Amino acid sequence: MRGIHKRNGIWQDGLAKVMGPELLERWGIAEDAETSRVREIVLLRLNRVLDPFPKAEMPVIVWTAYNLGAASPGEESGVVRRLERLVGEGGVECSVRTCTRRFNDVFLPAVVKSLSAEQSPITDEDLGRASRWLAANIRPDAPRPAAGGLSTAIRRLRAPMEPVLKMFLDGPVHGPADGAGVPLAAKLDNRGEWLCVFTGEGLLAAYRESTGAGWPRIGRWTGRDVVRTAAGRIFPTGILIDPSPVLGAGAGATLPLPPGEIARLAREC
CATH class of the missing domain: 3.40.1350.90 (Uncharacterised protein PF11572, DUF3234)
Incomplete structure (x- = not known):
């Protein structure tokens, strides 16, 4: 679980291997699933854990940690460097230390806790949305065009x-x-x-x-x-x-x- 955000995050090679057979089974991912399908389901499962969080900054911290919408998918920058870049560009109004603490001490435990609950089904419509998010390398919560x-x-x-x-x-x-x-x-x-x-x-x-x-x-x-x-x-x-x-x-x-x-x-x- 803790390996998904490391290295190149959700874009890393061998993502299914990093997850391991138990997590794949829990999240409903076939061991022989194509890499694109693995990423789609991982994105959806993580987003469902993230959805109840009220903090406005949590989504951008979480998806930056997983390297979604944070940089080129080919850039293996590491989670700390990604968060440093986020803070340096003014993407959040908190320090790198605070971002790291919220991700490691708040979000990751919530993911672990969610594994003990019944996993909600994933539909073809869900997979289609995830595919579009990945194709554009944007966060699910990315704002639509607006004046400002x-x-x-x-x-x-x-x-x-x-x-x-x-x-x-x-x-x-x-x-x-x-x-x-x-x-x-x-x-x-x-x-x-x-x-x-x-x-x-x-x-x-x-x-x-x-x-x-x-x-x-x-x-x-x-x-x-x-x-x-x-x-x-x-x-x-x-x-x-x-x-x-x-x-x-x-x-x-x-x-x-x-x-x-x-x-x-x-x-x-």
Whole structure:
């Protein structure tokens, strides 16, 4: 049980082996189940334990510990480093020590206790939801698109402004990543190459649901990291923040940073 969050968390190779036959049986997972199905059921079982917790910060602490929505699935960072990154980016208003204590001393005992209770059935609909959460690498509680923060600031812009750019540089963004966890570039017809990123997990999930984008991995970085990546590419590359899933629509909610702007920002990063 305590091994599921270690190493690469829910994405680690050999997850079923880490769990062991007793836990697999208790959670209704066949020993020969495909890795994707193992992850789906593990996610659902953990989420049912997490659901009654009233603390607003508990879900983000728990899913960061399990590496869901915390980083690229390919990044084997370790639970402590993931929590350190969460705190450092302002994802929670508590210390790494407090996050670790809540996870180890509050949540994990609740998981163990839940094993002695009757396990509720898992439906095909449940598995479908879990599959979508995993495909997008987002937490079950990830907020849907809403007005607020950087997204709202972008909607009010007619051109990039320094306070909004600072919010982007200092804050976390999510987007498609390659096998090494590097932001993935997309060629937009005759408009050149762009790195597409989203200011919230809900916006990214909505985009994927609308377009069916089959990105193999999702990464999480600071805007500053993405600017450095764009500036370091051979081909001139821009960044498209919160792209619309509908071509030609929703442009007012999208902020494009063309290659010239990227070069300027990179000199200041």
